[in-house]
Every structure is written in structure tokens, then in C-alpha cells.
Amino acid sequence: MSTAHLLGATRHQSAGEARSARPSGPWCDGSPLLSLADDYNERDSSGHYGTTSHAQRVISCLDDRQRPTPAETKRLLPRFERISPVFADFLGWDTAGWCHDWPVAGQYDTPEVSAPGAAPILLVGNTGDPATPYEGARRMADELGRGVGVELTWKGEGHGAYGSGSDCVDSAVDAYLLTGTVPKNGTVCS
Incomplete structure (x- = not known):
């Protein structure tokens, strides 16, 4: 099950159904979970995958200069564990450590966004x-x-x-x- 299937009620329900399937019949081969992964990765009928997840990494890494090193990411893992024991290890490395090896520096520090007098x-x-x-x-x-x-x-x-x-x-x-x-x-x- 991918974490993306927790993002919406329909996908969350599908992920829950796939995880709780009884180990008999067509469900025992893992095909429901594979189907969810294919859906998330935009797999088409000819076996090709979409580029959304790759684009997300490129955009995220180019946007942000703040990149923890692998050692800093490792130090952050206990905090992730307190917040989310189930996903801590995956999300810690995936989120905090996603860009540490990206070859190009990010473009922005945390920007100033105050906009006095702007429209709502x-x-x-x-x-x-x-x-x-x-x-x-x-x-x-x-x-x-x-x-x-x-x-x-x-x-x-x-x-x-x-x-x-x-x-x-x-x-x-x-x-x-x-x-x-x-x-x-x-x-x-x-």
C-alpha cells in the first residue's frame, strides 16, 4: 500500500479493502495492492508509467534550499516516530531526506509572504x-x-x-x- 492511498476517502477505502483481503481466492496473490500501486503510479494499459512522482521530486528539490543531510535526517527520525509510528521511517527518509542528493541547489529560502494592502x-x-x-x-x-x-x-x-x-x-x-x-x-x- 502506498501512502498516496491515504490521501482521499475513496483511495483510503480501497487500500483498507486490499489490506484486509482474506488469503484465499484471487485476493491472495497481492493483486489488489499491485492495482493500487499501478493506480498511484499512473500505469497505463501498455505498462508505461506517468511522471507525476518524478515531477514532484524535481519541483520540491528546486523550490527549497533547506535540505537536511543524511545525518540530520537520521537525527530527525525519533521525532517522526513520535508523530507517526507506522510511517516514520519511510516518511522520514522520503520527506526529510528526499533532496539531500539532488545535484542542483534549491532556489528559495523561506520567503517573506506578508502582503499588506493586497486583495484577500x-x-x-x-x-x-x-x-x-x-x-x-x-x-x-x-x-x-x-x-x-x-x-x-x-x-x-x-x-x-x-x-x-x-x-x-x-x-x-x-x-x-x-x-x-x-x-x-x-x-x-x-
Whole structure:
């Protein structure tokens, strides 16, 4: 099972079904898990794979100058273990150590993003997003500044909130994108 299958309710359900399959019949050969891996890696009917995961690494490594060394990554592993005992080792090396051997330096340090006087910017944070923690939306809203960063919270599960079944979120995002209207800062959708 790949961690990508924890990002959405449908994939999460599929991953759970594949993991709990009884070891008899067509399920015992691991084909449900292989099917999930093929889906995540964008495998087509001729056996070719998509490039999304490769592109994600390139973009991430070129964006960020902050790269822990292998020794620093190893020192971070106990923190990952406290936060996520199941995925700590994989995510520690995959996330913290992803770019330590990348041959080109990243372009940016942590940028200054305050934007006094700018038009409101809607930030949608999802309390159950396993890929982009909710706290990130809150911090970004604060960094953008009062009256600029407008935070909308969705109390839901999965990666991303828009288009995930919340009429409250979808209506607020549609209004922002189509008319520039933002909800009251701190609005919570459930």
C-alpha cells in the first residue's frame, strides 16, 4: 500500500479493502495492492508509467534550499516516530531526506509572504489532510497579514477540500474564484 492511498476517502477505502483481503481466492496473490500501486503510479494499459512522482521530486528539490543531510535526517527520525509510528521511517527518509542528493541547489529560502494592502487571499485548511497539515493554512493566513489571509476550515478527511463533497467549501471557493467574495475569516465547514 502506498501512502498516496491515504490521501482521499475513496483511495483510503480501497487500500483498507486490499489490506484486509482474506488469503484465499484471487485476493491472495497481492493483486489488489499491485492495482493500487499501478493506480498511484499512473500505469497505463501498455505498462508505461506517468511522471507525476518524478515531477514532484524535481519541483520540491528546486523550490527549497533547506535540505537536511543524511545525518540530520537520521537525527530527525525519533521525532517522526513520535508523530507517526507506522510511517516514520519511510516518511522520514522520503520527506526529510528526499533532496539531500539532488545535484542542483534549491532556489528559495523561506520567503517573506506578508502582503499588506493586497486583495484577500482565501486559504482552505483541512483538519484531516495527511499530506498538507492544517496548521500550514493557518500559519500562511497569519503570514499574509490581517485582512489579506482569509482562512476557511474544513473538518474533513483526505488531501484537499474543494470538490471533496462539502457544499460549504465548494460554495465558498466558487464565490471567491468567480466573484472575489471571501467568507468571513475563520469560517468552519463540516
